[in-house]
Amino acid sequence: MVKIVDVARAAGVAPSTVSRALNGDPTVTQEYLDRVREAAEALGYRPNRVARSLRRQSTDVVALIIPDVGNNFCTAITRGVEDVAREAGLSVLLCNSDEDSAKEAMYLDIAEAQRVAGVVIAPHSQDADVSLVVDSGIPVVAIDRHLGDKVDSITTDSRTGAREATAHLLEAGWERPGCCGGPRDIETAWWRADGYRDAVEEAGVPATIAHGTYDREGGAAAAAELLDGHPELDSLFISNEQMALGVLAELGRRGLRPGVDMGVLTFDDTPWAPLMAPPMSVVEQPAYEIGARAARLLTDRIRGDVSGTPCHEVLPTRLVVRESSRRATR
Amino acid sequence: MVKIVDVARAAGVAPSTVSRALNGDPTVTQEYLDRVREAAEALGYRPNRVARSLRRQSTDVVALIIPDVGNNFCTAITRGVEDVAREAGLSVLLCNSDEDSAKEAMYLDIAEAQRVAGVVIAPHSQDADVSLVVDSGIPVVAIDRHLGDKVDSITTDSRTGAREATAHLLEAGWERPGCCGGPRDIETAWWRADGYRDAVEEAGVPATIAHGTYDREGGAAAAAELLDGHPELDSLFISNEQMALGVLAELGRRGLRPGVDMGVLTFDDTPWAPLMAPPMSVVEQPAYEIGARAARLLTDRIRGDVSGTPCHEVLPTRLVVRESSRRATR
DNA sequence: TTGAAAGCGATACCAC
DNA sequence: GTGGTATCGCTTTCAA
Numbered sequence: 001m002v003k004i005v006d007v008a009r010a011a012g013v014a015p016s017t018v019s020r021a022l023n024g025d026p027t028v029t030q031e032y033l034d035r036v037r038e039a040a041e042a043l044g045y046r047p048n049r050v051a052r053s054l055r056r057q058s059t060d061v062v063a064l065i066i067p068d069v070g071n072n073f074c075t076a077i078t079r080g081v082e083d084v085a086r087e088a089g090l091s092v093l094l095c096n097s098d099e100d101s102a103k104e105a106m107y108l109d110i111a112e113a114q115r116v117a118g119v120v121i122a123p124h125s126q127d128a129d130v131s132l133v134v135d136s137g138i139p140v141v142a143i144d145r146h147l148g149d150k151v152d153s154i155t156t157d158s159r160t161g162a163r164e165a166t167a168h169l170l171e172a173g174w175e176r177p178g179c180c181g182g183p184r185d186i187e188t189a190w191w192r193a194d195g196y197r198d199a200v201e202e203a204g205v206p207a208t209i210a211h212g213t214y215d216r217e218g219g220a221a222a223a224a225e226l227l228d229g230h231p232e233l234d235s236l237f238i239s240n241e242q243m244a245l246g247v248l249a250e251l252g253r254r255g256l257r258p259g260v261d262m263g264v265l266t267f268d269d270t271p272w273a274p275l276m277a278p279p280m281s282v283v284e285q286p287a288y289e290i291g292a293r294a295a296r297l298l299t300d301r302i303r304g305d306v307s308g309t310p311c312h313e314v315l316p317t318r319l320v321v322r323e324s325s326r327r328a329t330r
Numbered sequence: 331m332v333k334i335v336d337v338a339r340a341a342g343v344a345p346s347t348v349s350r351a352l353n354g355d356p357t358v359t360q361e362y363l364d365r366v367r368e369a370a371e372a373l374g375y376r377p378n379r380v381a382r383s384l385r386r387q388s389t390d391v392v393a394l395i396i397p398d399v400g401n402n403f404c405t406a407i408t409r410g411v412e413d414v415a416r417e418a419g420l421s422v423l424l425c426n427s428d429e430d431s432a433k434e435a436m437y438l439d440i441a442e443a444q445r446v447a448g449v450v451i452a453p454h455s456q457d458a459d460v461s462l463v464v465d466s467g468i469p470v471v472a473i474d475r476h477l478g479d480k481v482d483s484i485t486t487d488s489r490t491g492a493r494e495a496t497a498h499l500l501e502a503g504w505e506r507p508g509c510c511g512g513p514r515d516i517e518t519a520w521w522r523a524d525g526y527r528d529a530v531e532e533a534g535v536p537a538t539i540a541h542g543t544y545d546r547e548g549g550a551a552a553a554a555e556l557l558d559g560h561p562e563l564d565s566l567f568i569s570n571e572q573m574a575l576g577v578l579a580e581l582g583r584r585g586l587r588p589g590v591d592m593g594v595l596t597f598d599d600t601p602w603a604p605l606m607a608p609p610m611s612v613v614e615q616p617a618y619e620i621g622a623r624a625a626r627l628l629t630d631r632i633r634g635d636v637s638g639t640p641c642h643e644v645l646p647t648r649l650v651v652r653e654s655s656r657r658a659t660r
Numbered sequence: 661t662t663g664a665a666a667g668c669g670a671t672a673c674c675a676c
Numbered sequence: 677g678t679g680g681t682a683t684c685g686c687t688t689t690c691a692a
Contacts (some may be wrong), residue, residue, distance in 0.1 A: 003669055014679040019671055027677055049443045050384045051669035054684050059380065061423070061444075069405050069412075078399050082426055091440060093391070094424040096412055110421055112344075113379045114391075136331075136376075229611065248605045270602075271546065275578045277607025333685055344663040349687055357661055381685035384668050 002043045011039035022047065030234070053115070062298060063111040065095040065104060065121040067214070067237045071242055072270045073287050077143060080291025081120055088299040090117060099124050099186070099214065112136050118298040120291070123147050125185050139301035141294045145187040146312075152301070154313045158188045158267075161283040162195025162319030165265050166237050168281075168319060170203050173327035174235035174263040179209040180222040180247055182239040185313060186214065190269060192239045208233060219246025227254065235263025235325075241270055244280070264324040267317075278323030286315050332373045338584040341369035350499075352377065383445070392628060393441040395425040395434060395451040397445070397544065401572055402600045403617050404452070407473060411450055412623020418629040420447060426554035427514070429454050429544065442466050448628040450621070453477050457513050469631035471624045475517040482645045484624045486629050487598075488518045491613040491647030492525025496567050498611075498649060500533050504565035504593040510552035510559030510577055512569040516540070516544065522569045522597060538563060542573060549576025557584065565593030565655075571600055594654040597647075616645050 008015040019037035022029045028036075039045075048170045050308055053059040064081050066074040082092050093116060095107040101124050109326050111119050112133050117135055122144040130147060141152040179196040182189025189211070197207045210225040212218030219242065226233055227250070238244045244266035251258055258264040259278040269284035297311060338345040339383035342649055351358045351366035353649060358366075360415075383389045394411050396404040401579040412422050423446065425437040431454050441449050442463050449463055452474040460470050460477060471482040499507045509526040512519025519541070527537045540555040542548030549568065553576065556563055568574045581588055589608040599614035 001669090004671090005669085008679095015669095016671075016673095017678060020678085023671090029677065032678080047443060048384075048445065050380060050389065050445050050667050051684090052671075053380045054378075054384050054686090055669080055671045057684070064424075069399060069408050075399050075405055076655050078424070079426065081400075081483075082424060091444070092424050094394075094408070094412065094422050096409065113377060114421070115378065115380050132376075219680075242601075243599050247606065252605070272600075272602040272606070275575065275582070275606055276602070277605070331663065331685090334687095335685085345686080346664080346688075347662060350662090353687085362662085380686050381668090382687070384670095385685080385687045387668070 001048075003048070004044050004045075007036065007040045007043055007045045010043055010249070011035045029048055046133045057115070059115055059117055060089055061091045061093050061114065061116045062120060063093045063095055063107065063114075063116045063117040065097055065107050065111075065119065065123075067122060067124070068096050069094065071214075071240075071286065073144075073241055073268050074269040076287030077122070077291035077294075080288040080292075081294075081295040084292050084295040087124070088295075090299065091297075097122075097124060097181070101125060101128065104128060108133055112138065115139070117302050120294045120298060121147070126187055139298055141298050141301075143290050143294045149312075150310050152297055152311045154290050154297065154315065155188075156285045156290070156315045156317050158191035158317070159195040159198070161267065161285070161319070162192040162237065162239075163198045164195075164317075164319050165267075165281075166196045166199035167202075168321065169235050169237060169265055169325055170199065170205070171262055172263065174325075176205060176208070176230075176233045177237055177263065178226045178230060178233040178237040179207070180219055180226065180236055180238040180243055181209050181211045182214045182218070182243065184211055186323045189214070189239055196237050212246075214240050215242045216246035216249070219243030220250040221246070223247040224252040227256075233262075236265070238264070238266035239270035241266060248276070253321045257325060263327060269320055274322060276324070281325035282320050284318040284320050286318075287317060331378075332375050333378070334375070336368045337366065337375045340373055341365045344451060349413070362395055387445070389445055389447055390419055390445065391421045391446045392448045392450060392625070393425055393437065393444075393446045395427055395437050395441075395453075396447065397429045397452060397454070398426050399424065401544075401570075403447045403571055403598050403615065406617030407452075407621035407624075410618040410623075411625045412621075413638075414625040414629070418625075420629065427452075429513070431455065431458065434458060438463055442468065447632050450624045450628060451477070456517055467621065469628055471628050471631075472622050473624045475501050479642075480640050482627055482641045484620050484627065484645065485518075486615045486620070486645045486647050488521035488596050488647070489525040489528070491597065491615070491649070492522040492567065492569075493528045494525075494649050495611075495613045496526045496529035496596075497532075498651065499537070499565050499567060499593050499595055500529065500653055502593065502655055504655075506535060506538070506560075507565040507567055507593065508540070508556045508560060508563040508564045510549055510566055510568045510573055511539050511541045512544045512548070512573065514541055519544070519569055526567050542576075544570050545572045546576035546579070550574030550580040551576070553577040553580040557586075563592075566594035568594070571596060571598035574598070578606070589654040589656060593604075593657060599650055605654060606654070611655035612650050613651045614648045614650050616648075619645060 008018045043305040118139045181193040210222040212222035265281045267283045269282045273280040338348045346611040425433040448469045511523040540552040542552035595611045597613045599612045
């Protein structure tokens, strides 16, 4: 393994000069620069990032802690983070927490031990403990969910999104929308349930909510609970994309046709939503943008470019009406 | 930042003893062990992995280089890799190559500079240059696609999968299947085109193939090309999941109903495939398993548990017949 | 079993 | 502008 001293020797200069030359220090003379580059090239020198990280007390890696890459929303966030991180010369350490606080804590621990440059996290609960990382001076930005006032966050306005969605269902002619809500301990889930509640209450319709986990099983279970216990429901507002898949499966099992027998509208747009039977109406969240902005904010913090006051960005959602929420007149 | 010498001082032992104690060296006396643990705890000592990595000349990170996490197949692989890596105490560095050799090379470079413990890669082309990494003694396992005989690989039998799929289309009563194939320079794409060719030739039907990129745009373009140029086609075999989304969109634009006006069968199963209109028939690949096995193989190599001879695992695909490939008689 | 000390490889300070 | 060198924090010989 050829190291910096080897290059130095070959080029007839000091190691420090090699370091400067290779790192673009403008004080290095052209002549030395050439000599160093040549020697490095000739020897096939490859800088050791680990050594540099130790010395510099900082790595060029950011940790991204999300519930599950299997979720399209998370995936899009991940792309956003990765794209801007790469631009900034940072790599992304991918951590799936599976909505499990213990796993999350483990990853936070690893991130700190690894001395990552920053952390982007979709915290399972509002009081996830990021102090370990924060106290080490590692910038953290929370996405999708908040993490107290002091931690930067990029979120979307779930409540408004849910309210608009439910209101749309009502306007479309559905009279009794139910809500397949996410876990009670996840922030977005209660905002969305609240938004749903806002809309039905305003319409003078009773709120009917079932809570399930943020996955397909949870969606199916919530739908089953609602369908079994509340035959009066004629439409469903669903709290996230994975749940929607479960709800749809459950409807299928019962021979209920979305958009005909049962109005359906879900949070999160996906590439397949327009291709379903019928095309799904959704509340779109700017997932890629969330990731990209989070990464941008993080890199700013890493560079120290940003004043100390915490930043809380709330991005808007967008209602995309396709077929599943329209009351068919056939 | 409290370091190992601080703990040593507090515990009244040598740094080396602290290191041994904390790393579970059995030669450490119980008494010292307790003292060290106590001191570490009291001081809130957090080992610095970077320093350890430098000293040990090895990190506990593996790089995963895939075309795009946005692809459900890649996502599933990613979960597989992450799950077994975590078990083995390794973290995953996520790298999206976007089927771009330059990006891929850049990530390979980073992986080497970062001195990762291993690399799992779905190489863009067969002659992607992993020598940089391999020569550094970093184990590499190729997934989905091969990388010469000397690099471990976990792939699936694309050709057979494609042949069976096309044969099924023919058996189902479709008479002229076309093929929306992937890029010519991607191995799986030509294996799948070959499998398609095998089946149509055996049936004495002409092969009609259009090549597109492995994404939605590519799928739409390939479908358009086929539909415009070959009105005789009555069904389509599609080379991957993302292309399928594009193909379906294109069919929709032309008012062609899958499974009725046009038989459709695609590579890659997805959570939404059964929920489409109509439910999609697919060639399922064991994506999670590919990732899991690749990671397992990699950890074995990292530990040096495995003899030097390269391992080439080929996993089987599975034809899942749903509705889109059945010739409706309505 | 424990301690002392030599590195791992790059960087950045300080002196020239 | 360049060189010498201490240092980042940990692990691991080697000697006791």
